[in-house]
Amino acid sequence: MTMDHDDDRLAPYLAAARGGGAVSDALMARVLADAARVQATQPSLTPARPDTARGASLLAVVQAALGGWRGLTGVTLAGVTGLALGFLAPDVVDGLTGGQIGVWSGTSGALPEIGLLWEEGGDV
Amino acid sequence: MIGDPPAYAALSDGALMVLFANGDPGASRVLAARLLPRALRHAARVLGDRAEAEDVAQEAMLRLWRAAAGWQQDGAAQPATWLYRVVANLCTDRLRRSGRTASLEDADLARDGQPGVEDRLIEKGRMAALDAALAHLPDRQRQAVVLRHIEGLSNPEIAAILDLGVEAVESLTARGKRALAQALANSKEALGYDDGP
Numbered sequence: 269m270t271m272d273h274d275d276d277r278l279a280p281y282l283a284a285a286r287g288g289g290a291v292s293d294a295l296m297a298r299v300l301a302d303a304a305r306v307q308a309t310q311p312s313l314t315p316a317r318p319d320t321a322r323g324a325s326l327l328a329v330v331q332a333a334l335g336g337w338r339g340l341t342g343v344t345l346a347g348v349t350g351l352a353l354g355f356l357a358p359d360v361v362d363g364l365t366g367g368q369i370g371v372w373s374g375t376s377g378a379l380p381e382i383g384l385l386w387e388e389g390g391d392v
Numbered sequence: 393m394i395g396d397p398p399a400y401a402a403l404s405d406g407a408l409m410v411l412f413a414n415g416d417p418g419a420s421r422v423l424a425a426r427l428l429p430r431a432l433r434h435a436a437r438v439l440g441d442r443a444e445a446e447d448v449a450q451e452a453m454l455r456l457w458r459a460a461a462g463w464q465q466d467g468a469a470q471p472a473t474w475l476y477r478v479v480a481n482l483c484t485d486r487l488r489r490s491g492r493t494a495s496l497e498d499a500d501l502a503r504d505g506q507p508g509v510e511d512r513l514i515e516k517g518r519m520a521a522l523d524a525a526l527a528h529l530p531d532r533q534r535q536a537v538v539l540r541h542i543e544g545l546s547n548p549e550i551a552a553i554l555d556l557g558v559e560a561v562e563s564l565t566a567r568g569k570r571a572l573a574q575a576l577a578n579s580k581e582a583l584g585y586d587d588g589p
Contacts, residue, residue: 274572277577278541278569278572278576280518281518281519281521281522281576282522282542284518284519284522285519285522285542286542286544290429292446295446296424296428299449302450302457303412303417303457304417306458306460307412307420310458310461
């Protein structure tokens with residue numbers, strides 16, 4: 269009851285205050301000038317440049333292209349896992365592919381033997 | 393005039409902070425258009441002085457720009473809440489340093505709507521009376537009332553800004569509103585001022 273009465277009494281004053289807050293052009297200009305100064309003076313707030321422009325290492329370029337250290341680590345791990353499987357358990361790989369790898373790499377495979385390219389007709 | 397291109401309009405304040413940190417000058421214009429009026433209004437009501445409120449609002453925005461480099465977009469802090477907190481602290485510092493309560497000077501903040509002269513006088517009178525009444529409240533109570541009833545923030549948001557529990561904020565706003573209503577009633581009686589229906 270009292271709170272309702274307080275609400276009624278305060279309403280026009282609070283409404284007037286809510287309508288305030290108009291920012292003068294001068295204040296806005298000062299605030300934006302501050303923002304520009306901070307962006308210009310803090311190195312971390314300047315636009316990022318590609319690392320290659322500063323002669324970054326090949327590793328850094330590859331890392332950036334793959335999405336940072338996480339991407340680079342993922343690609344490396346996948347490569348190492350593939351190599352390990354190929355060397356340590358070739359039968360498993362062969363089984364998973366239905367024995368096709370041996371067929372493709374044999375003389376009757378899907379790809380022609382590269383030696384045929386320069387031995388055709390006995391000429392080199 | 394400040395434009396707010398659709399590409400920016402769809403972005404949250406946090407995303408704009410990240411853009412600002414990446415050197416985008418447009419982000420600062422949009423952030424300032426969104427947040428500066430709120431900072432100014434908050435400071436003006438707590439300090440009761442337009443010039444001081446502008447200084448506080450500018451200083452708070454400057455701190456926001458400087459904080460952009462380390463801003464976590466997915467963090468819990470919202471730029472608006474963060475800014476209110478800075479404004480609250482700056483106002484408290486100024487009031488303590490000067491050892492005064494808010495002045496009764498007319499803040500003259502109601503120009504943008506361009507109401508008629510009579511309406512403007514009534515509105516200015518109400519703002520002056522509100523400032524005078526707010527000046528009677530303790531700092532925390534004043535901040536809580538302004539944030540709740542003028543800025544329209546929720547109690548949990550105010551709790552984060554003032555570093556208080558939600559229940560403490562509820563108590564502050566309730567007591568503050570009661571005291572404010574009483575102070576306004578007393579000032580009207582003393583001045584013989586009738587605010588109308």
